[in-house]
């Protein structure tokens with residue numbers, strides 16, 4: 001039988017498509033466009049029932065429970081216990097509310113409960129009414145797993161990322177800024193609260209703020225008014241005077257959350273607090289030192305180039321002297337992981353920097369990268385996804401990044417990270433650190 005030239009052409013074309021298709025699953029793979037904003041059908045609840053429940057760490061063996069009620073006379077009380085329906089403990093907290101043009105928030109309750117046992121499931125009820133919730137406290141020792149996803153928003157991709165987080169067995173979720181993308185439309189903070197409640201009411205969510213949290217209208221509204229009212233973090237517990245920067249310890253890890261949009265120069269309150277916080281770090285007790293903020297310092301994407309330079313100039317030397325292991329940032333809607341870096345180039349005593357602003361927001365991905373790739377950049381890709389950081393022991397951690405591949409999480413980057421603690425870097429830098437910490 002003679003070969004059909006038309007059939008050969010079709011087969012050849014199909015083959016080329018197949019080959020390029022397989023090639024496209026490399027780090028150059030370009031993901032599909034952003035998805036539509038999620039729709040939230042009107043779902044009224046009794047006015048005293050809790051809405052938008054989320055929890056966060058609030059000092060040693062304590063959890064802050066946050067929720068909102070339409071009823072402004074509802075009590076800020078949490079009943080809790082280790083058996084479903086049997087609450088043998090009770091705590092009373094505080095509440096706040098805010099107005100933003102014609103919008104008036106519900107009553108925002110913040111109640112700290114504890115002391116709690118480590119790695120234990122608790123059942124709780126907010127305000128004495130409504131459904132029962134449950135959470136698990138983090139372990140007190142290694143291993144511990146963190147989930148990481150920045151720039152979440154509330155689109156179809158956000159939902160996909162949240163579904164993937166739900167499947168991963170994490171102890172604490174960390175968000176390096178840009179949560180709701182409410183962008184002045186206050187009820188979108190409420191829909192975001194409802195969207196994340198199934199996850200955020202079951203594991204601590206620890207957040208820092210991004211530019212989308214600012215919502216500042218000069219002379220009319222304060223910066224971060226909604227964010228500060230709704231996402232209270234343990235700043236008082238960590239000696240900070242601002243909800244925009246704070247720290248916490250969990251299972252041998254000291255995590256520092258910094259603010260990219262509040263003063264960070266050497267004369268600022270944030271810088272002074274950071275020095276005081278670092279002076280208290282005991283690497284015997286917390287061998288791992290991790291820092292989060294919104295705007296990345298090491299970024300080879302065309303998007304948001306150099307925006308982090310001023311903060312980096314002010315603070316990088318301090319973090320380097322303290323032996324920070326890992327820096328997690330967001331803002332750029334893509335993923336990038338660096339080698340250990342300092343001063344713009346590879347340095348075995350510097351931190352690994354990871355940009356992970358690819359949670360799924362409505363603005364879509366940042367596709368364009370600078371070429372050639374800088375020597376410090378190991379892996380970069382414009383895809384939605386999330387990260388998982390398993391700190392295995394005092395010296396080793398396993399980082400994975402999961403691409404949101406057509407609604408399936410696909411592990412696309414992985415690396416073992418060794419803590420700088422015990423590497424010689426910290427001893428080498430200790431004189432410099434003491435000098436910076438002692439400076440007025």
Ligand SMILES: [Fe+2]
Pocket residue numbers: 151178210211212294330331332
């Ligand atoms: Fe941002």
